[in-house]
Amino acid sequence: MKNKVVLAYSGGLDTSIMIPWLKDHYDCDVIAMCANLGQADELDGLEEKALATGASKVFVEDLRETFITDYIYPTMQAGAIYERQYLLGTSFGRPLIAKRQVDIAKQEGATMVAHGATGKGNDQVRFELTFMALAPELTIVAPWKDDQWTLHSREDCLAYADEKGVPVAQSKARIYSEDRNIWHISHEGGVLEDPANEAPSDVFTISSPIEDAVDTPEYVVIAYEKGVPVSVNGTPMGPVELLTQLNALGAAHGIGQVDMVENRLVGMKSRGVYETPGGTILYETHRMLEQLVLDRDTALLKQRLAIEYAQMVYDGRWFCPAKQALDAFVQSTQKNMTGTVKVKLYKGNIVPAGVASKQSLYHHDLASFSDTDLYNQQDATGFIRLFGLPMKVNGMVGRS
Numbered sequence: 001m002k003n004k005v006v007l008a009y010s011g012g013l014d015t016s017i018m019i020p021w022l023k024d025h026y027d028c029d030v031i032a033m034c035a036n037l038g039q040a041d042e043l044d045g046l047e048e049k050a051l052a053t054g055a056s057k058v059f060v061e062d063l064r065e066t067f068i069t070d071y072i073y074p075t076m077q078a079g080a081i082y083e084r085q086y087l088l089g090t091s092f093g094r095p096l097i098a099k100r101q102v103d104i105a106k107q108e109g110a111t112m113v114a115h116g117a118t119g120k121g122n123d124q125v126r127f128e129l130t131f132m133a134l135a136p137e138l139t140i141v142a143p144w145k146d147d148q149w150t151l152h153s154r155e156d157c158l159a160y161a162d163e164k165g166v167p168v169a170q171s172k173a174r175i176y177s178e179d180r181n182i183w184h185i186s187h188e189g190g191v192l193e194d195p196a197n198e199a200p201s202d203v204f205t206i207s208s209p210i211e212d213a214v215d216t217p218e219y220v221v222i223a224y225e226k227g228v229p230v231s232v233n234g235t236p237m238g239p240v241e242l243l244t245q246l247n248a249l250g251a252a253h254g255i256g257q258v259d260m261v262e263n264r265l266v267g268m269k270s271r272g273v274y275e276t277p278g279g280t281i282l283y284e285t286h287r288m289l290e291q292l293v294l295d296r297d298t299a300l301l302k303q304r305l306a307i308e309y310a311q312m313v314y315d316g317r318w319f320c321p322a323k324q325a326l327d328a329f330v331q332s333t334q335k336n337m338t339g340t341v342k343v344k345l346y347k348g349n350i351v352p353a354g355v356a357s358k359q360s361l362y363h364h365d366l367a368s369f370s371d372t373d374l375y376n377q378q379d380a381t382g383f384i385r386l387f388g389l390p391m392k393v394n395g396m397v398g399r400s
Helices: 013-026 046-053 064-078 093-108 123-134 154-164 239-252 277-293 296-314 321-333 379-387 389-396
Strands: 003-008 028-036 057-062 112-114 139-141 177-180 185-188 218-225 228-232 257-263 269-275 339-346 349-356
Touching: 003 013, 003 093, 013 028, 013 046, 013 112, 013 154, 028 046, 028 093, 046 057, 057 093, 064 093, 064 239, 064 277, 064 296, 064 321, 093 112, 093 123, 123 139, 218 239, 218 277, 228 239, 228 277, 239 277, 239 339, 277 296, 277 339, 277 349, 296 321, 379 389
Parallel strands: 003 028, 003 112, 028 057, 112 139
Antiparallel strands: 177 185, 185 269, 218 228, 218 339, 257 269, 339 349
């Protein structure tokens, strides 16, 4: 019986030619696995193409709801943002795909898992760390890093596709390298490779450039239950419907566009343009509710740990013990995160327009300038003396 390999398959040139390449070089049956994370029309005809290319079996699975509830929401609840701007749209998609590959490998009796990520990017790490954490007994095949892989250019890949009878789609008019799911779309390459170039307006595919965004502000109300968004403008929605709705609202107003130079895990800098319209609205409204509900010490600790959480997600350490410990902390902070947040969307801006929660720690009597039985202003004198004592002693001895 032949060995089996489960390949993370997208239907693009690279993973399409990997099906015959794996069969030739590893004498194995290739099981193609494609996860629907919200790539839109990129999934059309994928199963037929994989089978025609030589796959023995194909799995095309709709994992959008799992993606949102088990990967997006925990990261959003953590407030994790990589290098202050990137909302991790590609980063947390890869562990889910890799996990499903492992599940299918166990189900189908495969001994190998494979991916099409190159040796220069972050995705190779995200795939392989997940494989190692969940199924260390499986052999990892990464053709781009394999000594037997002799296809080092697009021309080489096209020639191999022609030799093996692999159908290749016509070249896209768009020159950018893009990754899309229900959370975001990323753009790299072309004129974006030079950080001195302004991103042209044709980069944006799911949201309007700011100058073309609608001229009328729009109010949006999002309700949360224990840190999970459950309705938009009073209409209860499931995760997929809710994020789809927020994407449409945010896109019309040019919300969530990021242009940044980031530090890749492998040591180089890269420039990317991201569109995350609905996700940016969720991050901002969730943060606004936390300001009302979380106590000061918890909020500060959470803010510090958010940086560590983002680094773990970006680096592909989704299934490491440290992240699991952080997840437990984050979930403990969400138990009182129930309330509504109202914002105004306009020309790329998310403007606060009201937040309310029965679990609010905002006390009007305390916050007002009026005296109250809850607060004696004279108490502040002794407090400041003790709080500032180390600074006073430092000043007494003349140390700067």
